[in-house]
Amino acid sequence: MSSACQTCGACCANFRVSFYWAESDDHPGGSVPAHLVIPVTPHHVAMRGTERKPARCIALQGEVGKSVGCSIYLQRSSTCREFMEGTPECNGARAAHGLPALAALAEGA
Ligand code: SF4
Ligand code: SF4
Structure with a gap:
């Protein structure tokens, strides 16, 4: 998690964070705790928590826009791992929480 993300967490409290069911750990090779x-x-x-509005992932710890962490960071889904800082989606989530836009990360950063 980048330093910007550690003081943000907006994407974990904005979108429905969904993924293929076999990524949950009650399936072979899955990692996300099924409960x-x-x-x-x-x-x-x-x-859980992102299927409704206002959304907030059950695994999100801390206060959005201040200091956050993911309690299942190493087990998180492909959706979480592929979400990129500085994208329009990132900045949309940040704007929804009153946070300023970020520049896109440089290639390979
Ligand atoms: S909204 Fe963007 S900056 Fe904030 S935690 Fe998500 S990826 Fe990081
Ligand atoms: S699992 Fe972690 S990274 Fe994914 S939405 Fe929840 S708190 Fe964010």
Whole structure:
């Protein structure tokens, strides 16, 4: 988690964080603790707390915009791992929490 993300967490408290159900750890090769997810389609689950509005992932610790952490960082889903700082989606989540936009990370950073 980048230093910007450690003082943000907006994306974990804005979107429905969903992914293929087999990423939960009650399936072979899955990593996300199954008790932290909820079915949202026949083939997808979401992190609990992100299936509703206002969204806040059950694994998010701390205060958005101040100091945050992910309690399942090493087990988080592909959706979480692929979400990039400085993208329009990132800055949209930040704006929703009253946080200023960030520049996109340089390639390979
Ligand atoms: S919204 Fe952007 S800056 Fe904030 S935690 Fe997510 S990726 Fe990091
Ligand atoms: S699992 Fe962690 S990284 Fe993913 S949305 Fe929840 S708090 Fe954020």
